Amino acid sequence: MNIQEILNYIRIRDIVDIFIISVITYNCLKIWRGTRAEQLAKGILVVLILTKLSEWGEFYTLYWLLEKIMTWGIVGVLIIFQPELRRGLEFLGRSSSPFRGGVDTQDVVPTVKEVVDAMGSLSRQKIGALVVFERQTGLNEFVETGTRVDGEVSSGLLINIFIPNTPLHDGAVIIRNNRIVAASCFLPLSDSNSISKELGTRHRAGIGITEKSDCLSVMVSEETGAISVAEQGKISRYVDLDTLTTILSKLYAPRLTNQFKFKLGGEK
Known part of the structure; x- marks a missing residue:
């Protein structure tokens, strides 16, 4: 059977079928890449090969x-792949919007500015901080471990939360849309x-x-004052304020920053 005869048997639905399988396979590999599941999958492949070889031999x-x-x-x-399976199902369940609720674009610039100002101040003072931005995947289970705040995002509030020896400084702040939902979260x-x-x-x-959800986190080191950003289990360190502004602007209003292509890399 030559190539022409093979092509005669291929239908449009076969091409669509192959395309769908390719997309699913690509996204599975994208989700598993760099995780424990990648190594476990290789181990399962080895066992499958050994099983077939033992049958033949x-x-x-x-x-x-x-x-x-x-x-x-x-x-x-x-059981072993539970985190990756959960992550994959969450990926399928997300809508095209980066947040579950709508964000008023008029509030984007003030919110980003307040966060950046706070991170800049904490960085200069070498005060440790951890701020998490919720996206499509809800973080209520982690919100419940902290103290409810439900306050508008402001640099003064963020700085006061992380001042050492204050009741809420130990733990993470979780931000949903334009509000600080909780502080001192584990x-x-x-x-x-x-x-x-x-x-x-x-x-x-x-x-x-960020390994368990689609959120983005911003950290300030109390030793060096360096600002880091983490997403999808990867961290970028020594982020300057201009870059942080662009990342957060893209997070809140991706359509406004389509020209800027920033991809987190570096360490994992």
Whole structure:
């Protein structure tokens, strides 16, 4: 059968089918890339290859053992891959809007300015801070670990929250749209081995929360005053105020900053 005959058998629906599978595969790889699931998937692939080789080579005992492992391993995969599966389902459930509720574009510039001013002041004073911006995935389970604030975003309020030895300084501030929802919130720490040893629990918490949701976190180091931004489990360190302004503007109003293409990289 030559290529022309093969092409004659291909229908439009076959092309659409292949396209859909390609999109699903690409997004799965994108979600799993750089996570524990990537390494576990490689391990499962090795087991599958060994199972087929043992069948062909008539190693019956080895084949029986590997087949049982694969049969019962499905349950184990669901348990082990639970964070990645949850992340994938959340990805499918998100709308095109970066926030669940609408954001008044008139409030975008003041909100961003207040946050940037606060981060700049805290950075100069070398006061540690961790601010999380909620997007499509709700963070109520983490809001409940802190103290409800429900206040308008302002630089003065943010600075006062993080002043050392005050009741709310220890923990994270969670911002939803244009309001500070809660302060002193406890976040999950990232267990990634690729994070620099220089980074402490504040940065691990800032990275950890972005591994479990689509939020963005901004951290200020109390040792160096450096500002860092984390998204999708990746962190960019030593971010200047101009870059932070652009990131937050894009976060709140992506259509207003389409010309600026900023992608977080660096460490994970």
